[in-house]
Amino acid sequence: MNEQTLALHGLAIKKHGDAAGIAQITGLPEETVTKHLEAAAQAGRVNKAGEKYMLAPTAAISLQSGYSRDFAEQRANAEMNAAYDDFETVNDQVKQLITDWQTMEVGGERLPNDHSDKEYDAAIIDRLGDLHEKAEPVLDRLTAHVPRLKVYKDMLLEALERAEDGAIEWVSDARIMSYHTVWFELHEDLLRILGRERVE
Template sequence: MNAEQHLVLHGLAIKKYALPDAIASLLGLPEERVKAILEEGAAKGTVMDVGGKYAVSPTARVSLRSNYGRFYSSLRSSQEFREAHLAFEKVNIDLKALITDWQTLKVGGKLVPNDHSDEGYDEQILKRLAKLHVNAEKALNALTAVLPRMGIYLQKLEEALDKAEDGDIAWVSDAKTESYHTVWFELHEDLLCLLGEQRKE
């Protein structure tokens, strides 16, 4: 497995189930090159076709994880990237709390699912998200300065925030779209894999 093949499998693992265009967009690689690597992987059994989309095979996941240290040793030793990651993790704590508040609200002292009928409540959360995004942007810019492909995440986060602020609230946390929370989750997973760290719940 070479570095480019590992990167494509990494992108596929982040997306879980995806078509070549989604992986190419995430990684900043030509779609045709990504497609060729995935097709080659399918022939070798490292990639599976799941309902018309690609997924990393169980055996390939083992190889994928074991090779992160080989391909990203310099990144892992980068003080600038480590510091940027720490800044990201601080914002992550705030985002987790914000998403909880977005998805639930207190009624009679109890937490219940937010049906988003209270526009005032939702507007307060959206204002918090906009403020949080300022710090997220700083962390992403620092990450991108070391690893340029991180910039796509900032672009996707800004697009999701803009759509949410324009009234389409599904773009805050809907798992069926590239919502702010969906993109953030993928970004977090990307960083953890690159740095060999575990998600803290």
């Protein structure tokens, strides 16, 4: 995969992102990402609003159709596919944990978590720490086949540590690179690499 395609791949993961965020997950220098996205914008393949970019529909289709070639080696690799299957097992647990973080059972009903119960929140963050330990060896196996994926592992650990230090927004706030935000983007990256479909 060349630099331009990798920059567009990063944009597809972000859906609506700036050059700095795309550089972070692709491993490309920010100025390189900017150069390719600006060129793509000039060619009508990318839409730009302020500092944010979004793939144009035709570019999204073109990118998707090229994945079978760009990621042929990974898609044919039995070890990577097995690691991904194990990732999905952990993913199910992450989704349940986030549901438990965002809501709580009160009188038999699921209500939004207003985070006033500090003990409840602390227990969820403890669970997240345990789940992260379970995820780490799976992430290492995936990174062995796609080294740039290591950045996700680093960002997940950073978000976890911030949450454990009391900044609870780092569990699932979509406005920052919270644990859930990073996990979602990693999942999207893997789905595109391996040609899988997201199961909601």
